[in-house]
Amino acid sequence: MTIGVVVLAAGQGTRMRSALPKVLHPLAGRPLIHWVLDALDAAEAAATVVVVGHGAEAVGAALPAGVDTAVQPERRGTGDAAAIGIAGLPPECDTVLVACGDTPLLSREAVADLVAAHRAAGTTGTVLTAVADDAGSYGRIVRDEVGLVAAIVEARDADEAQLSIGEFNAGLYVYDRASLEDALAGLGTENAQGELYLTDAVASGGSLGALVAASIEVAAGVNDRVDLAACESVVQDRLRHAAMLAGVSMPDPSAVYLDAQVTYDPDAVLWPGVHLRGACHVGEGAQVGPDVVAEDTRLGAGCVVRAAHLVGADVGDGCSVGPFAYLRPGARLEAGAKAGTYVELKNATLGRGAKVPHLSYIGDATVGEGSNIGAGNITANYDGFRKHRTRVGARVRTGSDCVLVAPVTIGDDAMTGAGSILTDDVPPGALGIARARQTNIEGFTEKAAARARAASEAEQAGGTTE
Ligand code: UD1
Numbered sequence: 156m157t158i159g160v161v162v163l164a165a166g167q168g169t170r171m172r173s174a175l176p177k178v179l180h181p182l183a184g185r186p187l188i189h190w191v192l193d194a195l196d197a198a199e200a201a202a203t204v205v206v207v208g209h210g211a212e213a214v215g216a217a218l219p220a221g222v223d224t225a226v227q228p229e230r231r232g233t234g235d236a237a238a239i240g241i242a243g244l245p246p247e248c249d250t251v252l253v254a255c256g257d258t259p260l261l262s263r264e265a266v267a268d269l270v271a272a273h274r275a276a277g278t279t280g281t282v283l284t285a286v287a288d289d290a291g292s293y294g295r296i297v298r299d300e301v302g303l304v305a306a307i308v309e310a311r312d313a314d315e316a317q318l319s320i321g322e323f324n325a326g327l328y329v330y331d332r333a334s335l336e337d338a339l340a341g342l343g344t345e346n347a348q349g350e351l352y353l354t355d356a357v358a359s360g361g362s363l364g365a366l367v368a369a370s371i372e373v374a375a376g377v378n379d380r381v382d383l384a385a386c387e388s389v390v391q392d393r394l395r396h397a398a399m400l401a402g403v404s405m406p407d408p409s410a411v412y413l414d415a416q417v418t419y420d421p422d423a424v425l426w427p428g429v430h431l432r433g434a435c436h437v438g439e440g441a442q443v444g445p446d447v448v449a450e451d452t453r454l455g456a457g458c459v460v461r462a463a464h465l466v467g468a469d470v471g472d473g474c475s476v477g478p479f480a481y482l483r484p485g486a487r488l489e490a491g492a493k494a495g496t497y498v499e500l501k502n503a504t505l506g507r508g509a510k511v512p513h514l515s516y517i518g519d520a521t522v523g524e525g526s527n528i529g530a531g532n533i534t535a536n537y538d539g540f541r542k543h544r545t546r547v548g549a550r551v552r553t554g555s556d557c558v559l560v561a562p563v564t565i566g567d568d569a570m571t572g573a574g575s576i577l578t579d580d581v582p583p584g585a586l587g588i589a590r591a592r593q594t595n596i597e598g599f600t601e602k603a604a605a606r607a608r609a610a611s612e613a614e615q616a617g618g619t620t621e
């Protein structure tokens with residue numbers, strides 16, 4: 156038995172009411188179809204074809220390597236889509252596994268169980284089913300007297316008695332290829348939706364066995380955003396559980412959101428309001444949150460990150476970030492560095508132990524080991540046309556409220572005076588100061604007050620006509 160997998164993903168997903176093709180909607184940060192393809196790996200198929208149509212280009216571009224596509228030109232139903240997908244499988248595939256691209260909770264176990272059940276049963280096909288009190292909009296499984304599937308009736312085509320059936324179609328089928336091809340070729344559209352139903356073909360193309368899934372969750376189809384949110388909640392719970400069992404503390408797990416790619420080391424603590432998106436890593440003993448959004452960011456061992464937003468950043472071991480810091484792509488903190496309150500970093504490296512404690516923008520810059528950037532420093536990195544770099548050496552101390560006008564270099568062990576606008580390099584060990592000298596005008600306040608008094612007396616003496 157050589158299996159070829161066909162995934163149906165051409166539908167518009169009308170009920171999503173979205174410009175984004177349904178199968179690309181994210182679940183824990185990954186497109187729905189990736190979840191389905193992961194589970195389908197368990198079939199050890201010789202080939203996989205995804206049937207695309209609505210948003211074909213975008214869906215095709217999002218697929219992993221090794222997956223082929225076939226285009227369904229018109230949305231004529233799941234039966235039409237399946238036929239197009241099967242035609243794209245190589246001839247050596249004598250058995251097909253057809254799945255829907257919108258069932259993201261499908262598990263590897265369910266796929267393996269269905270394939271094993273099919274091998275053992277000797278029927279023409281086997282469908283995965285689940286049982287619910289109310290099977291809602293799913294297709295109902297009508298069994299015959301020996302327990303084979305006599306029909307799959309779509310909810311919209313079902314009568315009252317059929318609607319009361321709890322067993323429903325999970326949308327995953329293993330089938331003899333030649334028999335399914337024949338059945339699909341003979342399909343008609345006499346149904347409520349005027350579509351070619353794959354369900355009719357699998358029920359009529361030969362003997363159809365059914366395997367009831369061990370858990371109802373694997374059958375969940377995403378048709379609208381309510382379904383999507385329900386799946387997200389299931390996946391979030393799983394990801395939180397896995398993280399906690401791996402040694403991550405969460406005082407309130409329901410207030411922590413994890414993407415599927417997030418990795419972590421033990422003894423990290425994720426406080427409420429933490430959202431880790433994309434490929435984040437949380438190092439051993441890191442304290443993250445409350446209120447941290449991090450995307451594609453590494454948080455090193457023992458770092459402390461409070462109330463911060465980080466995108467594409469790399470935070471080294473023992474660093475401190477926030478509260479109220481914004482680390483943008485290319486922000487890199489080496490061990491023990493600090494990006495404090497109201498600090499924005501972009502494409503900038505802080506060397507070991509370097510500190511930017513307050514109210515600063517550091518962009519396109521390197522700050523050397525052990526340097527301290529004074530409160531309110533700004534790198535003026537953009538001249539309106541091009542970006543330029545600022546280089547701050549090691550053990551530098553800049554005064555408060557300096558503007559470092561790039562390109563500019565501050566040498567090792569140098570200092571800058573508060574309020575300086577530094578357009579020229581400062582040599583190592585020097586003090587760079589660039590501001591107007593202060594002048595004090597003695598007795599100014601008293602003289603000014605006397606002038607004001609005299610003016611108002613003159614006004615009163617002259618009288619006013621209005
Ligand atoms: C389908 C099944 C239903 C089952 C449910 C499981 C049919 C007729 N019904 O219903 O019995 O309980 O899945 O989730 O098969 N698609 C195409 N081309 C098309 C139409 C659909 O590629 O012309 C794709 C969709 O993108 C989707 C999948 O097929 O990924 C299923 O289509 P959908 O419209 O969601 O079917 P359901 O109404 O959920």
Ligand code: CA
Pocket residue numbers: 255257376377378
């Ligand atoms: Ca569906």
